[in-house]
Amino acid sequence: MQVTAIREAECPQCKKRTSIPVPVPARSDDRASARLGTRFGERRSVTCPDGHSYWVAL
Numbered sequence: 001m002q003v004t005a006i007r008e009a010e011c012p013q014c015k016k017r018t019s020i021p022v023p024v025p026a027r028s029d030d031r032a033s034a035r036l037g038t039r040f041g042e043r044r045s046v047t048c049p050d051g052h053s054y055w056v057a058l
């Protein structure tokens with residue numbers, strides 16, 4: 001079972017914050033498998049409330 005954390009990203013154009021879900025390991029044992037889901041350096045596309053699209057490094 002995977003737990004999801006909320007991370008806030010700030011739009012570079014209008015500075016509005018958008019919450020994005022980030023998968024995190026539920027137990028320490030799951031840490032290795034969770035890394036496979038969200039690799040270090042992975043970037044995610046985010047669209048702010050005003051419709052600006054930008055990338056956020058997780």
Ligand SMILES: [Zn+2]
Binds near residue numbers: 012015016048051
């Ligand atoms: Zn924006």
